[in-house]
Amino acid sequence: RGLVVVAFDRSPEVYLDIMLRHGLDSNALSRCVRILDCYSDPLGWKQNIRSEQHQEDSGTPCSTNKDTITIFRSVKDVDKLSCSIIDLGRGFEGEGKTYFSVAVDSISSMLRHASVQSISGLLSNLRSHDQISSIFWLMHSDLHETKFSRAFECLSTMVACVEPEVVDSVYGEERRGDMSFLEHNYSKAKFHVRLKRRNGRVKHLYEELCVEGYDVKFISATSVSIEVNQSLLPKVQFNLELSEKERSDRANVVLPFEHQGKGEPIRIYDGRRSLPEAHQDPNLTTAALLDETEALKSANPKGEIHYLRDSDDERPDSDEDPDDDLDI
Amino acid sequence: MEEYGAGDLLSEAMCAGARVVVVEDCVEAPAAFVLHLLLKRALAAGGGGGGGAALLALAQPFSHYDRVLRKMGCNLSMHRKSERLHFFDLQGFPGGTQGGAIADSLAQLYSAVQRVVETCRAGENAGRFTVMIDDVSLLEVAANGSADDVLDFLHYCVTLTSEMNCSLVVLIHEDIYSSEDGVGLLAHLRYIADLVIKAAPLSTGLATDVHGQLSVVNKGMLIEQRPAKGQKVWSFHFKVKENGADFFYPGSRH
Numbered sequence: 153r154g155l156v157v158v159a160f161d162r163s164p165e166v167y168l169d170i171m172l173r174h175g176l177d178s179n180a181l182s183r184c185v186r187i188l189d190c191y192s193d194p195l196g197w198k199q200n201i202r203s204e205q206h207q208e209d210s211g212t213p214c215s216t217n218k219d220t221i222t223i224f225r226s227v228k229d230v231d232k233l234s235c236s237i238i239d240l241g242r243g244f245e246g247e248g249k250t251y252f253s254v255a256v257d258s259i260s261s262m263l264r265h266a267s268v269q270s271i272s273g274l275l276s277n278l279r280s281h282d283q284i285s286s287i288f289w290l291m292h293s294d295l296h297e298t299k300f301s302r303a304f305e306c307l308s309t310m311v312a313c314v315e316p317e318v319v320d321s322v323y324g325e326e327r328r329g330d331m332s333f334l335e336h337n338y339s340k341a342k343f344h345v346r347l348k349r350r351n352g353r354v355k356h357l358y359e360e361l362c363v364e365g366y367d368v369k370f371i372s373a374t375s376v377s378i379e380v381n382q383s384l385l386p387k388v389q390f391n392l393e394l395s396e397k398e399r400s401d402r403a404n405v406v407l408p409f410e411h412q413g414k415g416e417p418i419r420i421y422d423g424r425r426s427l428p429e430a431h432q433d434p435n436l437t438t439a440a441l442l443d444e445t446e447a448l449k450s451a452n453p454k455g456e457i458h459y460l461r462d463s464d465d466e467r468p469d470s471d472e473d474p475d476d477d478l479d480i
Numbered sequence: 481m482e483e484y485g486a487g488d489l490l491s492e493a494m495c496a497g498a499r500v501v502v503v504e505d506c507v508e509a510p511a512a513f514v515l516h517l518l519l520k521r522a523l524a525a526g527g528g529g530g531g532g533a534a535l536l537a538l539a540q541p542f543s544h545y546d547r548v549l550r551k552m553g554c555n556l557s558m559h560r561k562s563e564r565l566h567f568f569d570l571q572g573f574p575g576g577t578q579g580g581a582i583a584d585s586l587a588q589l590y591s592a593v594q595r596v597v598e599t600c601r602a603g604e605n606a607g608r609f610t611v612m613i614d615d616v617s618l619l620e621v622a623a624n625g626s627a628d629d630v631l632d633f634l635h636y637c638v639t640l641t642s643e644m645n646c647s648l649v650v651l652i653h654e655d656i657y658s659s660e661d662g663v664g665l666l667a668h669l670r671y672i673a674d675l676v677i678k679a680a681p682l683s684t685g686l687a688t689d690v691h692g693q694l695s696v697v698n699k700g701m702l703i704e705q706r707p708a709k710g711q712k713v714w715s716f717h718f719k720v721k722e723n724g725a726d727f728f729y730p731g732s733r734h
């Protein structure tokens with residue numbers, strides 16, 4: 153298992169530093185991580201300067217990370233980029249077939265050097281490569297037209313969006329210069345994940361993201377998910393949801409064929425009034441009353457039905473797909 | 481507060497380690513004074529060794545900066561002679577080249593800047609070097625509107641900050657891009673920046689004592705940039721004077 157990081161936006165040392173801070177030791181790093189450095193000299197300008205000054209090519213800037221970091225100098229050549237990524241991935245040691253993942257930081261920077269079509273083609277090629285287990289990339293959606301962001305979303309099986317918690321609707325118009333809402337947005341955000349299942353169903357997950365120093369914490373926002381469920385129901389003028397009392401009453405209902413096993417005779421509601429109520433009704437004739445009492449006494453079950461309810465907590469229209477664990 | 485600015489609100493918001501600083505302004509609240517202040521600090525920085533600065537000037541000739549900084553107590557001509565300041569007069573940039581050669585001109589400009597930074601580092605000055613661009617909007621005009629070429633050039637300048645203990649300060653006019661259809665330089669720059677200083681007019685209009693408001697957003701990418709109190713967004717008022725600028729919280733001015 154390995155990871156190839158295609159780094160456009162930050163110096164390779166930054167990624168190594170992040171991984172070291174999160175507990176990965178340097179041996180594991182050199183074994184499992186390769187960085188394709190498209191940050192230091194993406195267009196080959198520095199190499200040209202060196203050759204003009206007749207200096208020797210110093211290669212990677214940091215000699216201790218020579219194996220981990222590989223400089224790439226032709227970001228406009230998407231085919232060459234694709235080959236370099238695959239070559240780096242093939243270099244991982246391991247018995248048999250080694251799978252690796254590819255991380256791109258970021259697609260927005262790639263889009264400055266190549267067209268949407270060529271980058272989509274690159275991602276499709278990587279996707280169909282038999283050694284690549286997963287690809288994930290970062291895209292700044294406000295730097296591109298919506299249709300380009302959508303094009304990349306269509307390519308992916310999972311889209312994770314980080315959205316601001318506080319959206320200042322008048323920013324840029326009336327309250328120019330007032331960026332106080334940003335203070336909140338720099339430490340908290342909404343995290344929304346859209347998963348495309350194999351069967352085509354789309355699952356939504358909502359969480360709250362909290363940044364504290366170097367740590368990023370995810371807090372599942374249960375209150376938010378309930379709101380989402382409500383919004384998935386059609387908006388009609390009658391209430392399709394159950395209140396808490398209704399939910400607990402529903403849980404207390406004894407279903408037909410369910411045996412509670414307490415040893416008492418179970419009154420199964422069959423549409424007729426219960427016996428105590430019948431006694432209280434002055435309009436009933438004695439004959440009718442007798443009928444009811446006898447019917448109850450003779451209700452000796454001859455056959456038995458054992459009914460076991462399985463999905464007790466399953467609410468209707470829940471997102472759980474029982475076919476999820478099928479691996480077709 | 482009257483020394484090179486160690487104690488004022490702006491330096492508190494910026495902290496020492498900001499690498500890529502983007503200064504945004506508009507016609508009603510120009511922020512050239514921020515550049516002048518930062519230039520003065522860059523040249524005064526450090527006890528004995530001190531840093532250096534490279535000013536890529538597209539907006540004004542050297543005489544203008546010399547005059548302004550002299551009133552602030554900084555002698556640019558002297559610094560230029562002693563090679564602490566490297567002045568690139570780019571008012572005629574890119575010169576005679578046309579068409580697709582813009583990328584080449586920018587590559588050559590970058591090469592000159594890199595050479596200057598390397599020379600400065602090799603010398604006794606081991607302090608922080610500052611590359612200042614006044615301004616990026618004019619650079620885009622000089623590049624015939626090619627934002628991609630300008631962004632490539634800026635990216636290379638940003639690599640200097642991570643490889644050579646260098647700071648990059650750029651000025652961009654925010655109101656030029658506000659009504660654009662596509663996404664302009666401004667959005668890209670906001671992503672690249674570690675620190676964004678935005679000058680805006682007061683919402684209440686003109687005033688004699690307060691010339692505008694300054695918002696400083698310190699993204700704090702690297703650990704040494706994190707402000708002591710953990711605060712990321714600062715907002716205060718400013719007044720531009722002949723010999724510098726005053727920064728104060730709203731309402732605290734007597």
